[in-house]
Amino acid sequence: MNKRLIVIGGVAAGPSAAFKAKRTNPELEVILFTDEEDVSYGACGLPYFISGKISDRGKLVAREPIHFKKAGIDLKLKSHVDEIDLARSLVISGGEKFNYDYLVIATGARPIVPPLDGVNLEGVFVLRTLRDGEKILDYIKRESPKKVAIVGAGYIGVEMAESFYSLGMKVFLIELMPQILINMDEDMAGIVERYLREKGIEVLTSTKVLGFEGVKKVERVVADKGKIDVDMVLLAIGVKPNSEIAKEAGLALGPKGAIDVNELSETSVPGVYAAGDCADVVHLVTGKKAYIPLGSTANKQGRVAGSNVAGERSVFPGVVGTAIAKVLDLEIARTGLSSAEAKSEGFSFKESVIESHTVAGYYPGGSSITVKLLAEDKTGRILGGQIVGGPGSGMRINPVAVAVSKGMKVWEFAYVDLAYAPPFAPVWDPLLIAAQNLLKEY
Amino acid sequence: MNKRLIVIGGVAAGPSAAFKAKRTNPELEVILFTDEEDVSYGACGLPYFISGKISDRGKLVAREPIHFKKAGIDLKLKSHVDEIDLARSLVISGGEKFNYDYLVIATGARPIVPPLDGVNLEGVFVLRTLRDGEKILDYIKRESPKKVAIVGAGYIGVEMAESFYSLGMKVFLIELMPQILINMDEDMAGIVERYLREKGIEVLTSTKVLGFEGVKKVERVVADKGKIDVDMVLLAIGVKPNSEIAKEAGLALGPKGAIDVNELSETSVPGVYAAGDCADVVHLVTGKKAYIPLGSTANKQGRVAGSNVAGERSVFPGVVGTAIAKVLDLEIARTGLSSAEAKSEGFSFKESVIESHTVAGYYPGGSSITVKLLAEDKTGRILGGQIVGGPGSGMRINPVAVAVSKGMKVWEFAYVDLAYAPPFAPVWDPLLIAAQNLLKEY
Numbered sequence: 001m002n003k004r005l006i007v008i009g010g011v012a013a014g015p016s017a018a019f020k021a022k023r024t025n026p027e028l029e030v031i032l033f034t035d036e037e038d039v040s041y042g043a044c045g046l047p048y049f050i051s052g053k054i055s056d057r058g059k060l061v062a063r064e065p066i067h068f069k070k071a072g073i074d075l076k077l078k079s080h081v082d083e084i085d086l087a088r089s090l091v092i093s094g095g096e097k098f099n100y101d102y103l104v105i106a107t108g109a110r111p112i113v114p115p116l117d118g119v120n121l122e123g124v125f126v127l128r129t130l131r132d133g134e135k136i137l138d139y140i141k142r143e144s145p146k147k148v149a150i151v152g153a154g155y156i157g158v159e160m161a162e163s164f165y166s167l168g169m170k171v172f173l174i175e176l177m178p179q180i181l182i183n184m185d186e187d188m189a190g191i192v193e194r195y196l197r198e199k200g201i202e203v204l205t206s207t208k209v210l211g212f213e214g215v216k217k218v219e220r221v222v223a224d225k226g227k228i229d230v231d232m233v234l235l236a237i238g239v240k241p242n243s244e245i246a247k248e249a250g251l252a253l254g255p256k257g258a259i260d261v262n263e264l265s266e267t268s269v270p271g272v273y274a275a276g277d278c279a280d281v282v283h284l285v286t287g288k289k290a291y292i293p294l295g296s297t298a299n300k301q302g303r304v305a306g307s308n309v310a311g312e313r314s315v316f317p318g319v320v321g322t323a324i325a326k327v328l329d330l331e332i333a334r335t336g337l338s339s340a341e342a343k344s345e346g347f348s349f350k351e352s353v354i355e356s357h358t359v360a361g362y363y364p365g366g367s368s369i370t371v372k373l374l375a376e377d378k379t380g381r382i383l384g385g386q387i388v389g390g391p392g393s394g395m396r397i398n399p400v401a402v403a404v405s406k407g408m409k410v411w412e413f414a415y416v417d418l419a420y421a422p423p424f425a426p427v428w429d430p431l432l433i434a435a436q437n438l439l440k441e442y
Numbered sequence: 443m444n445k446r447l448i449v450i451g452g453v454a455a456g457p458s459a460a461f462k463a464k465r466t467n468p469e470l471e472v473i474l475f476t477d478e479e480d481v482s483y484g485a486c487g488l489p490y491f492i493s494g495k496i497s498d499r500g501k502l503v504a505r506e507p508i509h510f511k512k513a514g515i516d517l518k519l520k521s522h523v524d525e526i527d528l529a530r531s532l533v534i535s536g537g538e539k540f541n542y543d544y545l546v547i548a549t550g551a552r553p554i555v556p557p558l559d560g561v562n563l564e565g566v567f568v569l570r571t572l573r574d575g576e577k578i579l580d581y582i583k584r585e586s587p588k589k590v591a592i593v594g595a596g597y598i599g600v601e602m603a604e605s606f607y608s609l610g611m612k613v614f615l616i617e618l619m620p621q622i623l624i625n626m627d628e629d630m631a632g633i634v635e636r637y638l639r640e641k642g643i644e645v646l647t648s649t650k651v652l653g654f655e656g657v658k659k660v661e662r663v664v665a666d667k668g669k670i671d672v673d674m675v676l677l678a679i680g681v682k683p684n685s686e687i688a689k690e691a692g693l694a695l696g697p698k699g700a701i702d703v704n705e706l707s708e709t710s711v712p713g714v715y716a717a718g719d720c721a722d723v724v725h726l727v728t729g730k731k732a733y734i735p736l737g738s739t740a741n742k743q744g745r746v747a748g749s750n751v752a753g754e755r756s757v758f759p760g761v762v763g764t765a766i767a768k769v770l771d772l773e774i775a776r777t778g779l780s781s782a783e784a785k786s787e788g789f790s791f792k793e794s795v796i797e798s799h800t801v802a803g804y805y806p807g808g809s810s811i812t813v814k815l816l817a818e819d820k821t822g823r824i825l826g827g828q829i830v831g832g833p834g835s836g837m838r839i840n841p842v843a844v845a846v847s848k849g850m851k852v853w854e855f856a857y858v859d860l861a862y863a864p865p866f867a868p869v870w871d872p873l874l875i876a877a878q879n880l881l882k883e884y
Contacts, residue, residue: 012869045804045864059804155863284859296862299869304857316857324861333861362487362501395834395867398841398860405858406848415746415758416847417726418840419766419775420738421597422487425837427454427741 002029005309006091006098008081008245009106010034011043011129012295013276015063016302017104017309018073024310030073033093035080038130039065044295046133047156050140051163060130084249086269102271102309105246105259106302109239109277109293117222118212124233127156136234145231146170149221151209152236153180155325155332158192160234161201162327172202172228174221179205181332183323184386185339187353188332188372191388195330239293241278254280256291263315265305273309275301282318284405285336285383286345292319321384322401324394329367331394336384336404339374348377352438356430358392360422369393371434373400373410380409380442385434396431414439444471447751448533448540450523450687451548452476453485453571454737455718457505458744459546459751460515466752472515475535477522480572481507486737488575489598492582493605502572526691528711544713544751547688547701548744551681551719551735559664560654566675569598578676587673588612591663593651594678595622597767597774600634602676603643604769614644614670616663621647623774625765626828627781629795630774630814633830637772681735683720696722698733705757707747715751717743724760726847727778727825728787734761763826764843766836771809773836778826778846781816790819794880798872800834802864811835813876815842815852822851822884827876838873856881 005028007018018032032039040063048054068075076093083092090099111126113119123143125136139145148164150157153175164171173180173196180196180203181189193203204225212233213220221228241258252268254260259274261267263282267274276298283290300316307314322335342349351374359366367390374383385400387393403413414435420427428436447470449460460474474481482505490496510517518535525534532541553568555561565585567578581587590606592599595617606613615622615638622638622645623631635645646667654675655662663670683700694710696702701716703709705724709716718740725732742758749756764777784791793816801808809832816825827842829835845855856877862869870878 042802042804042864042869044862044869045802048805048864053806054804062803159863294862295869296860296871300857315853317854319859322859322861324863324866326863326865331866335859335861360484360487361504362484362496363490364495392837395837395861396840398838398871398873399844401859401861402841402844402848402850402855405854406844406850408844408848411757412759412847413844415742417761417764417777417843418738419764419777419837419843420486420736421601421766421768422484422490423768424766424773427484427486427737429738429840431840 002027003101004029004031004099005102005104006100007032007104007106008091009108009276010036010039011041011108012298013302014104014106015040016299017106017273017275017306019071020303020306021310022071022073024307024312026072028310031076031098032068032073033076033079033081035078036129036131037078039063039068039075039077041130043128046127046130047159047163049133050136050160051166081245084245086249086272103273104305104309105272105274105278106276107242107245107278109241111235111239112237113235114237116209116211118214118218121212121214121218122216123214123218123231124212124235126235127160128239139232140167143217143231147230148172148232148234149174149228149230150234150236152238153203154182154236154238155323157236158327159325160236161196165199165201165328172204172221172230174204174207174209174223176208177205183338184332184334185372188370188386188388191370192327192330192332196327199328239277241291241293243278246274246278254289254291258291260289263317264308265301265316266308273305275305284318284320292321294323320401320404322397324397326394329390330388331391332388333394333397334384334386335397335401336382337374338384338386342374342383347383349374349383350377350438350441352434352441354430354434354437356433357426358389358430359424360426363422367391367393369396369430371430373434373438375410375438380411381407382410382413399431410435410438410442444469445543446471446473446541447544447546448542449474449546449548450533451550451718452478452481453483453550454740455744456546456548457482458741459548459715459717459748461513462745462748463752464513464515466749466754468514470752473518473540474510474515475518475521475523477520478571478573479520481505481510481517481519483572485570488569488572489601489605491575492578492602493608523687526687528691528714545715546747546751547714547716547720548718549684549687549720551683553677553681554679555677556679558651558653560656560660563654563656563660564658565656565660565673566654566677568677569602570681581674582609585659585673589672590614590674590676591616591670591672592676592678594680595645596624596678596680597765599678600769601767602678603638607641607643607770614646614663614672616646616649616651616665618650619647625780626774626776627814630812630828630830633812634769634772634774638769641770681719683733683735685720688716688720696731696733700733702731705759706750707743707758708750715747717747726760726762734763736765762843762846764839766839768836771832773829773831773833775829775836775839776827777839777843778824779816780826780828784816784825789825791816791825792819792880792883794876794883796872796876796879798875799868800832800872801866802868805864809833809835811838811872813872815876815880817852817880822853823849824852824855841873852877852880852884
């Protein structure tokens with residue numbers, strides 16, 4: 001009899017695992033459960049779906065149900081898995097039992113919704129699923145909100161600030177911490193704050209939201225510093241892993257309650273894998289497990305899980321905390337450790353911040369770019385980098401990400417052979433200027 | 443008495459060395475000789491100066507003579523150095539002797555001008571110096587050429603094809619070899635050829651130029667395959683190092699007659715340095731000396747030479763052969779070894795070519811990108827990469843350049859934590875797709 005793989009979860013990691021396993025071992029019976037009515041969509045595209053930059057819902061869907069069928073994967077939409085029975089190797093969904101030989105848990109994460117007064121008022125949204133996105137769009141069409149508060153100024157918060165701004169709304173970006181984009185350092189996040197304020201977006205840091213007021217629909221945000229009249233609210237505080245079902249089954253959890261997996265994406269129980277936003281991951285700089293839910297990592301872990309289920313041996317070594325976001329014409333990126341993270345991890349390090357230009361100074365059309373680099377005190381190992389700048393800035397984080405992954409030294413990076421031609425970079429690329437400047441400290 | 447540094451050469455490496463040395467050790471007396479009337483200009487910007495994209499000559503100049511004066515550097519314009527006397531530590535210029543304690547030779551390179559019939563006709567140009575650029579511009583203004591032949595389809599050749607094309611000229615790009623861009627592999631160069639042809643540029647490969655005809659001005663290119671009526675010719679066959687003066691002085695030469703230097707940029711004689719297009723460099727993949735004249739390397743070697751002269755110890759480890767160019771909307775980049783190079787170096791390797799998209803498929807405005815990756819057979823070490831694609835493609839070579847520099851394995855690179863957000867990349871960056879595809883071979 002053929003072996004059966006059950007996958008729980010229909011976005012990113014789940015489909016990646018299912019398709020990779022089926023492609024690699026066509027003998028495998030593959031069933032994929034998702035409690036959503038949509039499957040395999042690009043959740044990271046939702047801010048652009050709301051802004052109208054992506055007008056067609058269908059474009060967001062990477063694989064339609066028909067693709068699952070054609071691939072021979074049994075897709076069970078709107079099918080919540082209620083329980084995993086590890087001892088008997090079965091899952092229970094809608095009262096029915098399904099045994100498995102291999103299990104991939106890709107249940108993702110859900111938005112944190114604080115138990116605030118008025119949080120259930122009409123017009124208070126989260127953004128996680130395609131349905132969430134459609135609800136927001138419907139509300140915008142129906143109610144034509146003029147003022148919106150975004151609670152939480154992480155990447156989703158700033159991306160959604162762009163979306164609402166570009167729809168002509170007055171945007172209040174509210175953050176509990178003294179700075180936005182908490183995984184960037186204060187100096188770098190400050191550049192973004194100033195930019196947003198110049199654009200007319202109200203950035204309210206060190207501001208605690210206490211609740212929401214309104215008769216039926218939300219009309220006000222109540223914060224410690226006062227009340228703000230709004231027509232709509234988006235909660236973008238962060239996410240937590242959907243790991244309860246795994247925990248109840250007895251699987252080991254890691255940081256922030258994510259399912260603990262090894263570099264094969266396997267959990268504490270052989271044959272049971274977890275991948276994506278419900279799982280943890282190794283941070284290659286600290287060597288520790290971390291919870292950094294991102295679509296790129298989800299796809300990698302999903303593929304590795306699927307590959308290993310199918311009998312290959314694939315290894316996902318871990319992440320270095322790379323992230324990128326765009327807000328209007330500003331690009332924001334980071335990799336490795338921020339200064340704040342390096343400090344709290346006990347690293348002794350040096351840092352450098354420089355401002356330069358994305359292309360040769362004499363070549364038209366470039367933009368300003370600020371680069372921050374960190375290197376370990378004694379070893380010179382590059383620990384991390386952060387970039388904020390105009391078009392052409394953000395993707396410069398990738399050479400730093402590779403350098404951090406390989407433990408490159410600052411004196412190597414300061415002379416690394418980066419591409420140069422006037423339309424692409426100054427003769428000293430901003431990354432090299434940052435590294436040269438950091439090198440002076442050694 | 444203060445020590446004296448003499449620098450020979452006024453573009454890129456020369457000024458880099460002079461300014462770095464003077465900044466680091468202000469006690470140093472620094473004299474810089476250049477036989478040109480211009481100094482410290484961005485030679486790589488000349489194609490854009492000719493196209494009019496950079497309208498102001500002054501913009502190309504990084505440091506005016508006044509900057510040399512302010513820095514305390516004795517700049518000797520239009521001063522050719524005729525001889526270096528290593529035994530007596532002096533240089534001779536215009537019959538005058540100047541002794542030195544340290545010498546930096548940054549004499550650059552000069553265009554190869556084959557001794558063809560008619561090569562001295564009016565309207566036949568090379569492009570190396572700012573004066574060359576101005577002569578071409580003058581000729582265009584005066585003669586309004588309609589048809590131009592570019593002899594040699596390397597990076598300068600294709601960049602100048604853009605320049606002449608954008609000025610409305612009919613362009614014939616003539617190459618002796620069976621493909622353009624000889625340091626790219628044939629498959630990748632083929633994409634560029636097709637693109638140029640679609641734009642209406644005549645690409646003539648495997649075509650040997652025999653000479654030029656015309657009464658006073660050039661009127662025809664005589665090639666083995668026939669004659670082409672033109673109003674102007676640009677010779678862009680390549681360059682050779684201006685190393686004769688060093689050779690005559692007795693310094694050791696490396697590949698292609700470039701001055702041999704170590705990782706301190708020091709020649710075979712202590713205290714005598716060479717840097718930039720007149721010097722060789724270590725290729726970090728082969729471990730061998732190579733001659734790869736580029737502005738970025740020149741600036742690095744110049745800085746390292748200046749730093750070492752001033753008593754610091756700076757090391758330039760070498761290059762990995764990274765290069766980038768733009769022709770109209772196409773971006774072309776390479777790093778490490780091409781397949782052809784890897785073969786001729788005796789490497790056993792695997793390769794993969796994939797086509798993808800620069801941004802998420804559903805995000806508007808992206809473009810097609812083709813990525814080629816090579817990895818060593820047994821070790822999996824990434825040996826090189828090549829990229830051809832629309833805007834957003836070229837600078838993706840840099841993460842590959844870092845990976846090649848650090849000997850990263852294909853199984854590491856296939857899961858490296860590259861930045862992902864829909865406006866910047868698909869969830870699997872094209873580099874990851876290429877590496878994943880290459881990984882299948884292992």
